[in-house]
Amino acid sequence: MKLxxxxxxxxxxxxxxxxxxxxxxxxxxxxxRLGFHRFWVAEHHSTESxxxxxxxxxxxxxxxxxxxxxxxxxxxxxxxxxxxxVAESFRVLETLHPNRIDLGVGRAPGGMxxxxxxxxxxxxxDIEGYPAQIEELMAYLHGQDPxxxxxxxxPKGETSPPIWMLGSSGTSARLAADLGASYSFAHFIxxxxxxxxxxxxxxxxxxxxxQSAPDANVSIFVVCAETxxxxxxxxxxxxxxxxxxxxxxRRSGFPTPDEALQHSFTFFEQERIxxxxxxxxxxxxxxxxxxxxxxxxxYQVNEIIINTIVSPFEExxxxxxxxxxxxxxxxx
Numbered sequence: 639m640k641l642x643x644x645x646x647x648x649x650x651x652x653x654x655x656x657x658x659x660x661x662x663x664x665x666x667x668x669x670x671r672l673g674f675h676r677f678w679v680a681e682h683h684s685t686e687s688x689x690x691x692x693x694x695x696x697x698x699x700x701x702x703x704x705x706x707x708x709x710x711x712x713x714x715x716x717x718x719x720x721x722x723x724v725a726e727s728f729r730v731l732e733t734l735h736p737n738r739i740d741l742g743v744g745r746a747p748g749g750m751x752x753x754x755x756x757x758x759x760x761x762x763x764d765i766e767g768y769p770a771q772i773e774e775l776m777a778y779l780h781g782q783d784p785x786x787x788x789x790x791x792x793p794k795g796e797t798s799p800p801i802w803m804l805g806s807s808g809t810s811a812r813l814a815a816d817l818g819a820s821y822s823f824a825h826f827i828x829x830x831x832x833x834x835x836x837x838x839x840x841x842x843x844x845x846x847x848x849q850s851a852p853d854a855n856v857s858i859f860v861v862c863a864e865t866x867x868x869x870x871x872x873x874x875x876x877x878x879x880x881x882x883x884x885x886x887x888r889r890s891g892f893p894t895p896d897e898a899l900q901h902s903f904t905f906f907e908q909e910r911i912x913x914x915x916x917x918x919x920x921x922x923x924x925x926x927x928x929x930x931x932x933x934x935x936x937y938q939v940n941e942i943i944i945n946t947i948v949s950p951f952e953e954x955x956x957x958x959x960x961x962x963x964x965x966x967x968x969x970x
Contacts, residue, residue, distance in 0.1 A: 639934060640675040640941040641965055643958070644712050644826075644857050647679065647690035649891040650949045658689035659696070661951050666700045669958055670707040673967030675941065677704070678712030678742055683753045686890045687879075694727045701735045706970070710740025712822070712857070712943075713804045717745050717763035718754075721771045725778035725791035732799045739799040741779070742822060743772070745810075772817050776801055780847050800848055806832075811839035818846020820853040823937070826945050829916030832856065836937050857943035858933065859918040862926045862957040862964075872948040872957075873920040874898035877911045879947070884910065894949045923964040930965075 645665055649658045666677045679696045682688040690696055693711040701709040709731075714724055724741075731739045745768045754763055764771075777784035778791040779798045803814035803821050806828035814821040821839045823832045836854050843852035859876060863869035878898040882889065893901075903911070919929045930942050946957045962969065 639931065639965060640855075641930075641961060641967065642676040642678070642708075642855070642941060642943040643669050643674050644678045644680065644943045644945040645690075646682065646688050646945065646947070647696075648947045649687050649689055650951060651891045651894045651897065653891055655689040661954075662690070662696065663700060663703055664951075665954065665958070666704050666707070666709070668955055669962075670704040671970045672958060672962035673969050674707055674944075674958070674962070676708035676710060676740060676943075678710045678740065678943065680712050681715050681744075683757070686888060687892060694724075694731070697739070698731055698734075701731065701738060706738075708738050708740055709735070710799075710802070711742045713742030713744045713802065715746060716743045716771050716775070717765055717768055718757040721775040722778055722789070722791060725775055728779065728799050729791050729793055729795065732797055733793045733795050736795070736797050740802055741775075741799045742802040742804050743775070744804040769813055769817065772801065772803070772813070772819065776817070776819070776846065776848055782847075798848070800853075805835075808835050808838055811835045812842060815839045815842040815852070816844060818844050818848055820849065820855075822943065823854065823856045825856050825858040825933070826917050829914070833936050833938075836939065840938075854937070854939050855941035855943055856933065856937050856939055857945055858930075860926060860930070860944045860946055860957070860961070861918065861920045861948055862923055862946075862960045863953070864922065864960070866921045866925060869920050869922060869926075871895050871899075872953055873918065875949055876918065876947055877914065880914045880917075881907055881910055892947060892949060923960045926961065927964040 645662050647658045647662045679693045680690050681693045683691055697709050728741045774784045801819045803819045806824040825832050840852045861869050861873040875893045875895045875898045879892045946954050948954050
């Protein structure tokens, strides 16, 4: 079993964006020492709760601050950018850190509708061209000239970062299968039907220049603490945060557990919280370990990506430490 990390650089209550990026850096260094397999950072725009707007730049910083953990993006929102430029950026990363870089890509907007216009000079991104972009990107990463213009992504090298296609639906899984890319299912976004999605990816996978066999993992929210009771206390803040996101509320940071406990929930909100728990694993180390293993068994994968957002930051560090101990990861 491989355990990995997805960090969205959350801005906790009372913290700044600079604090969030410093915490992302510390978390990458911490999970590198604990023995986690990979560390991915996300792309979000024009938000007051998440600080990660440029994952490629952040990945470069984190790769320089860590030693063995794989560093990647979860992910670059490809329709906003040129496949050629993304390929060159990640060829630079791969040259600096051979066999340690992952290129996770997605096609979501990454923010409110106006973000699309701001990122695309007033135009809408070419979502329909996304499959062709993936093919072009893969070709450039592997030293080819897909447009026939005698143009290659530099610097060239003997290794290439693998493309991981991110998604929470059958459409993204089938596309990853058709194009021969790795696939990461976002269970933390969609807690229902994911096993069928990953099964579909594996069933229809076609070999590519990148890989000959399917490779999939699953990401989920996890809150681990010494006791079930303390884990539930910490997770209450994530319950409230997810609810506020669904309601379109804008706030400067993620709430604290105490703020969540003081909140008066309606019956409908309580129902939403219960449904959102399908996207989370919460509890003591033994309980969390068992549920992660069951999740991996249900999906038939050997890697789970952990996304932990709790306050204060020290509790996030401790949650990952307890997971490393429960799974007996190889510490540095």
